[in-house]
Amino acid sequence: MTRKLLIRGGHVVTMDPALGDQPAADVLVVDGRIAEIAPGLSTVDAEVVEATGTVVIPGFVDTHRHTYQSLVRGLLPSCTLGEFMGTIFNSVAPAYTPDLMRLGNYVGALDALDAGITTMVDWSPSETPEHADGAIEGLRQAGIRAMYAHGMPAGGQWWYRSALDHPADARRIRAEHFPSDDGLLTMALALRQPGNVVDDVAVRDWNLSRELGVRVSVHTAMRSGGATGHPIRTLHRLGLLGENTTFIHCTTSADDEIAMIADSGGSVSIAPYVELVMGHGLPRISAMLAHGVPPTLSIDTVTTSPGDMFTQMRMALALGRAEALDDDPEAPFTPTLTHRDVLRLATVDGARACGLDGRTGTLTPGKAADIVLVRADTIRTLPRYDAAGTVVACADRADVDTVIVDGVVRKRGGALVGVDLPALRAEALAAHDTIMSRAGLK
Numbered sequence: 001m002t003r004k005l006l007i008r009g010g011h012v013v014t015m016d017p018a019l020g021d022q023p024a025a026d027v028l029v030v031d032g033r034i035a036e037i038a039p040g041l042s043t044v045d046a047e048v049v050e051a052t053g054t055v056v057i058p059g060f061v062d063t064h065r066h067t068y069q070s071l072v073r074g075l076l077p078s079c080t081l082g083e084f085m086g087t088i089f090n091s092v093a094p095a096y097t098p099d100l101m102r103l104g105n106y107v108g109a110l111d112a113l114d115a116g117i118t119t120m121v122d123w124s125p126s127e128t129p130e131h132a133d134g135a136i137e138g139l140r141q142a143g144i145r146a147m148y149a150h151g152m153p154a155g156g157q158w159w160y161r162s163a164l165d166h167p168a169d170a171r172r173i174r175a176e177h178f179p180s181d182d183g184l185l186t187m188a189l190a191l192r193q194p195g196n197v198v199d200d201v202a203v204r205d206w207n208l209s210r211e212l213g214v215r216v217s218v219h220t221a222m223r224s225g226g227a228t229g230h231p232i233r234t235l236h237r238l239g240l241l242g243e244n245t246t247f248i249h250c251t252t253s254a255d256d257e258i259a260m261i262a263d264s265g266g267s268v269s270i271a272p273y274v275e276l277v278m279g280h281g282l283p284r285i286s287a288m289l290a291h292g293v294p295p296t297l298s299i300d301t302v303t304t305s306p307g308d309m310f311t312q313m314r315m316a317l318a319l320g321r322a323e324a325l326d327d328d329p330e331a332p333f334t335p336t337l338t339h340r341d342v343l344r345l346a347t348v349d350g351a352r353a354c355g356l357d358g359r360t361g362t363l364t365p366g367k368a369a370d371i372v373l374v375r376a377d378t379i380r381t382l383p384r385y386d387a388a389g390t391v392v393a394c395a396d397r398a399d400v401d402t403v404i405v406d407g408v409v410r411k412r413g414g415a416l417v418g419v420d421l422p423a424l425r426a427e428a429l430a431a432h433d434t435i436m437s438r439a440g441l442k
Contacts, residue, residue: 005029005407006043010373011387011406015058015347021387027056029369033409036365049409053192053377054401055387057343058363059118059145059370060309061350063269064217064248064298067122068101068135070108071431075303075441081224081278084303087441093125093154095438100132100431105138107428108302112144114416115308117395118370119145119351119360120403121217121246121269121298123190127153129169136177145370147354148177149217151190162197166205174212181213184406186356188215194234205238212344215355216245217269221253222280227324232257232329241266246353248298250288253283258284262291267353271300272315278304285320286335294349297342308397313342317392373402 007027009229014020019037026041027034072092076084096104105122112120122139126132131148139146150170170189178187186382189209194202209216220231232253235241243265250258250268261268270283288295297312299305305312320337351361360370374395376384381394403411409418436442 002033002045003407004046005049005404005409006041006046007049007056007371007373008041010054010056011376011384012037012056012363013343013360013387013391015344016362016364019364021217021221021389027363027371029371029404032369034080034090034363034365034367034369037363037416049373049402049412051373051402053375054373055384055391056363056393057205057372057374058361059372059403060116060346060404061296061354061356061361062112062120062266062298062309063246063296063350063353064121064123064271064300065108065112065130066124066301067108067120067139068096068104068110069301069303070111071100071104071193071435073302073307073426077304079278079304081222081280084278084301085224088303089154089156091441092435092437094127095435096127096131098130099174099304100126100134100435101131102134102138102141103427105135106141107424109139109142109144109146110308110416110419111302111307113142113242113403113405113410114400114402115310116372116374116403117309118372119147119354119356121147121149121188121354123149123217125149125151125154126167126333129172132169133177134171136173136185143184143405143408145184145356145360145368145405147188147356149187149188150192152192159192159196161195161255162192163201164197165201166208166210170212171206174214187212188217188423191216191218191268193218193220193231194238195229195231198279199234199238202235202240203238206235206309209244214244218245219246220247220250221257221258222249222251224280230257232260233351236260244355246296249275249280251275251283253284255287256293258287258291258293262293266293268293268295269298269349270295270316270320271298271305271312273305273311274300276315283316284317285316289320294345296350296353297346309346310392313346313392316345317342339386340388343388343392368406369407371402371404372400375401438440
């Protein structure tokens with residue numbers, strides 16, 4: 001039976017250059033895909049979602065989140081990177097059971113959906129195969145579009161000049177959970193940079209990604225006490241750079257390394273809020289844009305950052321424009337980054353970094369219906385002079401009215417659909433207490 005959904009009368013910001021913005025337009029969804037965008041479409045046999053008073057946008061894409069950490073939200077609101085790594089690696093991550101991984105990913109994915117994030121990269125540690133299975137099940141329960149990035153355990157032997165290869169369980173996960181790349185959930189490898197591993201391990205790990213035919217997500221080049229150096233130069237020397245790799249942070253990457261990413265067709269993910277609070281370094285937004293590498297946006301961790309994309313967009317806009325300040329206070333201020341640019345980073349470019357730009361990232365007929373309705377008539381957002389500006393500069397998660405993933409309504413009228421919030425709250429609070437106890441934290 002054909003399923004039709006008609007989103008009626010919103011101000012549609014398609015993010016598709018060929019379609020542009022369409023005020024007071026309808027979006028027809030048929031069997032989970034966008035079929036047509038135009039004013040006055042027929043409502044025959046369609047479930048109608050009233051969009052008057054909203055801005056209709058593609059769902060946000062979060063290109064890097066440690067989703068399981070939702071159960072310890074706010075644990076480290078003003079920490080350093082060293083404090084974060086010490087607490088998470090030594091205490092928190094080892095305290096998770098497989099079912100806590102499931103619940104953490106379920107709660108974290110719902111948090112993302114509630115904020116209008118329809119696609120996310122779940123950068124997930126795997127203490128055991130059962131932990132990996134639990135993490136994947138949590139994403140599946142939530143109904144989000146996600147790239148599950150399979151990582152390694154948290155112990156120091158995996159992270160400091162490690163001679164340990166990426167866990168071989170990745171092959172089982174690919175075969176059992178991701179036999180094709182057509183589902184709502186897809187797979188990546190969460191790898192370690194050279195320096196965290198010896199060069200021979202980096203070669204074998206990247207070759208594993210190519211064997212499995214999956215993307216790579218890797219933390220790279222941050223101000224920290226660990227082994228950083230210039231890992232992109234090392235990857236270039238080893239012949240490992242490629243379009244399948246997303247580099248996270250890159251705050252200490254040199255210009256030549258950013259150019260190497262551009263030449264390889266790779267992508268970058270930044271987390272502006274966390275990078276400033278924890279001291280990763282200043283995001284190199286202007287340098288990345290100058291080299292043709294759009295810095296896609298991510299939340300990173302809700303132990304420290306809010307779980308919404310509005311915060312990251314505003315941080316990126318402010319930081320990117322601040323980079324145009326001249327040392328001479330009398331020199332004119334000539335920034336080029338705009339609000340629409342950062343909305344593109346959060347949608348179009350994020351989808352491309354996940355290899356999903358053929359499915360999502362724009363509101364284009366033929367693509368999956370990953371759609372968000374942001375209220376433009378609340379006291380925070382009216383009078384909607386500029387639709388994209390309203391989303392980037394004015395709105396927050398409270399204004400996210402409706403969230404649709406692959407044609408399925410996951411949030412409606414400001415509330416998550418099919419979620420028993422009181423029961424989930426009780427379960428999550430009990431899980432938090434269990435983790436804190438097992439971790440030996442007060």
